[in-house]
Amino acid sequence: MTNMKSLANTVFAGVAALLLLATTPAEAEDVSVKIGNFTFGPQDLKVKSGATVTWTNEDDIPHTVTSTTMAFKSKALDSDDKFSFTFTTPGTYQYFCSLHPHMTGTIVVEAATGSNATPPK
Amino acid sequence: MITHDRDETEGPGGGSGERPSRRKVLECMTWAGTGVLWTVAGGVPKSLGIIDEALAQQSKGFTFLQISDSHIGFDKPANPNAKGTLEEAIGRVKALPEKPAFMVHTGDISHLSKPSEFDDAERIISQARLDVHYVPGEHDLIDDEQGKLYRERYGRGTKGAGWYSFDADGVHFIGLVNVVDLKAGGLGNLGNEQLEWLEDDVKGRASSQPIVVFAHIPLWTVYPDWGWGTQDGARALGYLKRFGSVTVLNGHIHQVMQKVEGNVTFHTARSTAFPQPAPGSAPSPGPMKVADDKLRSMLGIASVTFKQNEQRLAIVDTPLQA
Numbered sequence: 001m002t003n004m005k006s007l008a009n010t011v012f013a014g015v016a017a018l019l020l021l022a023t024t025p026a027e028a029e030d031v032s033v034k035i036g037n038f039t040f041g042p043q044d045l046k047v048k049s050g051a052t053v054t055w056t057n058e059d060d061i062p063h064t065v066t067s068t069t070m071a072f073k074s075k076a077l078d079s080d081d082k083f084s085f086t087f088t089t090p091g092t093y094q095y096f097c098s099l100h101p102h103m104t105g106t107i108v109v110e111a112a113t114g115s116n117a118t119p120p121k
Numbered sequence: 122m123i124t125h126d127r128d129e130t131e132g133p134g135g136g137s138g139e140r141p142s143r144r145k146v147l148e149c150m151t152w153a154g155t156g157v158l159w160t161v162a163g164g165v166p167k168s169l170g171i172i173d174e175a176l177a178q179q180s181k182g183f184t185f186l187q188i189s190d191s192h193i194g195f196d197k198p199a200n201p202n203a204k205g206t207l208e209e210a211i212g213r214v215k216a217l218p219e220k221p222a223f224m225v226h227t228g229d230i231s232h233l234s235k236p237s238e239f240d241d242a243e244r245i246i247s248q249a250r251l252d253v254h255y256v257p258g259e260h261d262l263i264d265d266e267q268g269k270l271y272r273e274r275y276g277r278g279t280k281g282a283g284w285y286s287f288d289a290d291g292v293h294f295i296g297l298v299n300v301v302d303l304k305a306g307g308l309g310n311l312g313n314e315q316l317e318w319l320e321d322d323v324k325g326r327a328s329s330q331p332i333v334v335f336a337h338i339p340l341w342t343v344y345p346d347w348g349w350g351t352q353d354g355a356r357a358l359g360y361l362k363r364f365g366s367v368t369v370l371n372g373h374i375h376q377v378m379q380k381v382e383g384n385v386t387f388h389t390a391r392s393t394a395f396p397q398p399a400p401g402s403a404p405s406p407g408p409m410k411v412a413d414d415k416l417r418s419m420l421g422i423a424s425v426t427f428k429q430n431e432q433r434l435a436i437v438d439t440p441l442q443a
Binding site for chain 2: 060
């Protein structure tokens, strides 16, 4: 009986740990995208769910960061202005500058519990 | 001063292969002194001379001015004083020997759509004591409510995002907005609603009536890699095909370019704030930094003259300083 109870506890703890991992990534990344020379750099970016991406406009001209599905949209960013967005839902997010639409970029958000997820310590 | 002889087959008008070589035509676009007078007769532009001569010729017609890309609020090294250079441009306008009928402003009045920027622009431009017909640039619609400030100030009597038309001295003027609802990866955009309005607006007009279209982003494809063109510009030009004289005036690219396609003359004006590089000549279309003593030769205004009964048009680009 004791063994059964102990096993149940272990399973419960494991499930709880998994749940914890899925909902609150222990190590949320902070990733930067530079806006310069009318381009987003890097143009294509892969992050884990929960990551916060911060765009900084290093041009002399204002730009925006606008999702093609309106999942996120910055105000016009003047020189050195920043815009941050935290990606909590896995998927592919295409975005562009709504002032200079030839400027485009993609953020691919992977599930934090996927094969690349950090194993529990 | 930059002119570009782009690919002969390029551009929304198309199909003018039988016309005199455009290369030859554009070679005429050399500059001496402060400006060159252009006349267009039967679709073939001809350079008539430098600005003094030009001014003498132009005094016989109906003249209006184009200013563009004031970017009030811009304060970066390319030109830390965009207000000052707009004042200089307006000073030039006031000094013209013949008072023009009015001005058109082809957008980017402000840099960041701030009320103070629009206020400053208004204070300076109004000193010319001329009516001004505006269309917005993308910089004029970046307030939190996406153009509310612009429409409050300049949108009276306009349709949609701010398009309209009017007649002056027998010429039909059409102000278009191609900086709204831009699509990822795309160019300037007029949109279906505006295009339908345009089709209706010119329906029933005599093909002999001269047409002037003005909009911020070039309606023809200047350089798509930098977004310098309008996605559905060809459809707009299609509605104007039957007219004998069509002049398309744009801004946005902060440099003079001209191209002739059949009966259509495309022309872009200088900015009064800062120059931008020739297509592909720099890593990006960002402001071009030039020596202080060169700046004013790359900023300026344009005047356009129609001669009655001749269907001839002359555009004179005048830099702030030779």
